[in-house]
Amino acid sequence: MSLTEYKKKRDFEQTPEPQSSHPDEKAGPIFVVQRHQASKLHFDFRLEADGVLKSWAVPKGPSMNPADKRLAVLVEDHPLDYATFEGEIPEGNYGAGTVEIWDSGTWEPDQEYKDVLTALEKGLLEFSLHRKSLQGKFALIRLNQSNVKDGWLLIKQHDPYEVKEKYDAYQVKSKH
Secondary structure, three states: OOOHHHHHHOOOOHHHHHHHOOOOOOOEEEEEEEEEEEOOEEEEEEEEEEEEEEEEEEOOOOOOOOOOOOEEEEEEEHHHHHHHEEEEEEOOOOOEEEEEEEEEEEEEEEEEHOHHHHHHHOOEEEEEEEEEOEEEEEEEEEEOOOOOEEEEEEEEEEOOOOOOOOOOOOOOOOOO
């Protein structure tokens, strides 16, 4: 995977965002959810795959309630170093605003989906997250509607970690 689009959108002389990736030894591929107050407040959901963070903007934030189907718009890949980025992206730069880590941990694709990139190309990735705020089984499903470019749904799947009540990520304090 290339970080060309990510680098093209940023002026690293002006923004503190990381420029490159440096993989290291860890328990498994990582995920991170960042609360991003840019032009509009949203959450960025990122999964490590193929040496980069595959990234989706989730306007309402992820949910632990399987009844919620959250729009997740695919955005450019980010470097692995972005998983620990928190801070201010200066005014006048792409994504200007405050970024804070809301949750992070490890993830694994379900047995059927070990080839993550192929699963994403096909438009369905089922996986498990391992953390306290977001835990258990989820799915990313590509929308096949022409009016939602790069649109996906992020859905919590039924498992012991699901909740039945309304889930508002904006009200949930990060357990990071």
